[in-house]
Amino acid sequence: MxxxxxxxxxxxxxxxxxxxxxxxxxxxxxxxxxxxxxxxxxxxxxxxxxxxxxxxxxxxxxxxxxxxxxxxxxxxxxxxxxxxxxxxxxxxxxxxxxxxxxxxxxxxxxxxxxxxxxxxxxxxxxxxxxxxxxxxxxMPVARRYEIGNVMVPKPKEVDCGDGYAVIHHERGVYLLALDGLGHGTHAQEAATTAVKIYCEDPIPDPASALRAIHTGIRRTRGAVGLAANIDITQNKLSYCGIGNIAGKLFSMDSPLSKLTYKNVISYNGILGHNVPGTFNTQSLDWNRNKILVVHSDGLKSRWDLSRYPNLHRHLPTTIAAVLYKDHSRQTDDTLVLVCKAK
The missing domain is CATH 3.30.565.10 (Histidine kinase-like ATPase, C-terminal domain)
Incomplete structure (x- = not known):
């Protein structure tokens, strides 16, 4: 991790x-x-x-x-x-x-x-x-997917209130993206605590994983987050999000080579404070033409990957860095997490 x-x-x-x-x-x-x-x-x-x-x-x-x-x-x-x-x-x-x-x-x-x-x-x-x-x-082990990210604290801050986890398993990978409320030390404490809970006992079902995090970070400032499970044996992306954490799943539609995407929708709420009485795991198809981009609200919401010719052919870290460079608000911590099928 x-x-x-x-x-x-x-x-x-x-x-x-x-x-x-x-x-x-x-x-x-x-x-x-x-x-x-x-x-x-x-x-x-x-x-x-x-x-x-x-x-x-x-x-x-x-x-x-x-x-x-x-x-x-x-x-x-x-x-x-x-x-x-x-x-x-x-x-x-x-x-x-x-x-x-x-x-x-x-x-x-x-x-x-x-x-x-x-x-x-x-x-x-x-x-x-x-x-x-x-x-x-x-050096990284070759897998059927690649993962990269950019995670940067708010300018002039030392501690980053965003957080993430990447846990490889025999069928694919578990992902977690978090944004502790606000920024600085207390936001970092919330995000770090949530990541620790997620990693100590990985739960395959994303909604169940978020419920465990919600219970475990009640004494912190709270956080918003998205958990995902990519199963490469079933070609399926399962996910669940709570709060203002954004995601898009891109597809390269052959033979036109045109990027299309579906929004990864989150429920309203704040982990550790208030979440819906009922929230469930959603699923989307996953195959070799997919790219998942998840980010905190440190990144502006109106960005378009198709603005960048052939960027989807580059490393996930490069994709995350380009989006950060052009769309970071510079008023908050910023996390951009990218998973790309190979």
Whole structure:
């Protein structure tokens, strides 16, 4: 299970670069990465910061988190709202540059990363995802689905009041997305308590899982949340939500390659305080063409995945990062959790 929040580093201009690099280096060292892995992280961060300086006038931000519990590696996401790239694949080739430099930056990031992804569109900006693991044994196990997320506290806050859980089981995966009421320490306590209850005794039925959470967090501030069970043997997504937590299940309809979606509807209420007398688990079809996106209200509700050509072909973390970049309210904690069938 991986429930780590991202640390946010805003880089409005070049004067922030040196301090940002030092802070991320200290983070990497605190994650007990080897000296060689820390060196690779330094190269990745240096190239990301250089790209922000060269290609954006408003800077950007880096999101960094530990991967796994116990920690298996580090994830670094670079986001900007710059001019974007007309041909991202071409820019990955060494010697190709729009700035007149040696053109090795993106290639260097990719070479130093165990997992790498790049999404860029003209007039949209760029998202780069890089992951460095402690060893090849620490890298994710291949499954019939991929999961990624962005979870960031409210600007200027340290504690994140959102939370999530990912529990793999023999038939698929259990998912939980939570938003503790408000933000800060008390919101984090509510979300953390709910995640602990969910993980200590996973309940396959999402509605029953939320009932257990409701009972267990009565002494906290409360939370809204959505529990889901994806059963890949039955091609079924079961889910239940309480409160203002949003979800959409996207389908790639062949042969037109047009994204359509169904809203994942939640019941009114607040876990730990007041929930409907009756609420039930709902179900939708799940197959290799599906993408589930669940998010807290730190993300604006009116976003459209079809605005981003071919984004659905990228890593779930990249999808989450693009949505965060363009649609985060910046007035609350933000969680975007993405599960993509393979």
């Amino acid at each position: 991986d429930v780590n929040q991202h640390y946010r580093f805003t880089v409005p201009d070049r004067s922030y670069a040196s301090l940002t690099k030092k802070d991320i280096t200290r983070l990497a060292e605190s994650f007990a990465l080897s000296e060689g892995a820390v060196g690779r992280v330094n190269i990745i961060v240096s190239e990301m910061l250089t790209n922000l300086e060269k290609h954006t006038t408003q800077g950007g931000e880096l999101l960094v988190k530990a991967i796994g519990k116990p920690i298996k590696g580090i994830e670094i996401i670079c986001l900007d709202n710059g001019p974007g790239m007309a041909d991202p694949n071409l820019m990955l080739q060494d010697g190709v540059s729009t700035y007149g430099s040696a053109g090795e930056g993106l290639g260097a990031i990719k070479r130093q990363s165990d997992v790498f992804d790049l999404y860029s569109q003209a007039q949209v900006g760029t998202v780069i995802v890089a992951q460095v693991y402690k060893s090849t044994k620490s």
